[in-house]
Amino acid sequence: MARVQGKVAVVTGAAKGLGEAIALRLAEEGATLMLGDIDDEALTASAENCRAQGATVETLVGDVTEEGPATALVQGALDQFGQLDILVNNVGGSRNSKIWEMPVKDWDYTVKLNLRGTFLCTRAAVPHMMERKAGKIICLSSGAREGTPWTAYYQGGAAYSACKAGVHGFIRDVALELAEYNINVNAVAPGPIDTVKAGANLRELNETVEYSPNHMTPLGRLGTPREVADAALFLASDESSYITGHTIAVAGGR
Template identity: 55%
Template structure:
């Protein structure tokens, strides 16, 4: 038996002894989720398309966190298969966070088919491929937690819609909710739960400057004015919600979409 006080068997926390795979872990919410989960004792499999950002995330993890880093494009079936082959060798993955998403903005009359397909690929294809890959093992073991990133945009977000148009992104994030609702029913007797977390305007490296610029321009639909709490959320606040739905505390919670949106 290991006598290292920082080994997974000795570390404490709400995810102690659990292995979590987080996609899009190089920036923003994915990075915050990795850090938060490491603080709660999880072993981590982190993946992103950018190796430099992945390395930066790894450097921020809690001391003693056991981690496997794997560069992959999780919209590609063959790369997802390779990712999960490496993850299985690391140990049984009991938690999956489908964080990869995004898309190209634009009014519908300006959107190309490529723009539309690119958005669906990022948010929906990646979620489908990773969930499909992980479920057989979770079902066999009778335990699993899956969390998917939706968005307040699933209901239409005023600042996105009025500023630049975002129907493709809103459609994709609404699709996450449907995905979670159906699979929660399919998996109800399996010991596996699946939920979504829907962030509002979050101060990430990519979105923060864009959202703050709306307020600086005095736009009536700035999220600082539209959100009742009159501020942007932080990536850590979203990570805290992801921690909840991936913890034992949420054992009777499945098929839900939890808003983290400042009251919006």
């Protein structure tokens, strides 16, 4: 029996990077998927990869930091598949600057990208999950929730770190709110992961600076998207039924 067989999952930001890897891992383990992203072309390719694993997949192009598209993504899963078991709030990212130089618009952009979509999609999903007294919500935090040397020293990452600590706070509270409804709410906190986008910057830092990801990470290497997806899969599966309000670090020991 596959680990999420018969489950319906929504994954945000599923076209590329960790969202793509999480969608694929859920597909490999039997989930039916509603995938969302703003990148139409890449989303189509990601959905095809999941279908190649035998999964039934629908997609919706839209910005989940806005109320309409976030609600439509969740409602799309309910309309198409009649249920929603798993929500992966993956969308996030950063515009980095040293704190004394950070433009207000970059601060606001980062806060909105990491927190607003997570809130909107969770709010849209939980009434259905509460009614069924079942559900798994997985959010993407980061090792940055406790500060990241290679970002802080060289690029500045206070907005991003604040948001990813915010994700941890969000799942702590929402897990308590939803515990009586048997809904598990957890986060995965990746360290430096070799995605197409983040990996280029991380590899350059490895070559050029003292406080580099490899140097500061006990396992001494970048993580892979699949290693993050495996943790998300665990939290999405019944194997994690007694875990809620927890942030799992997938960060090579940092």
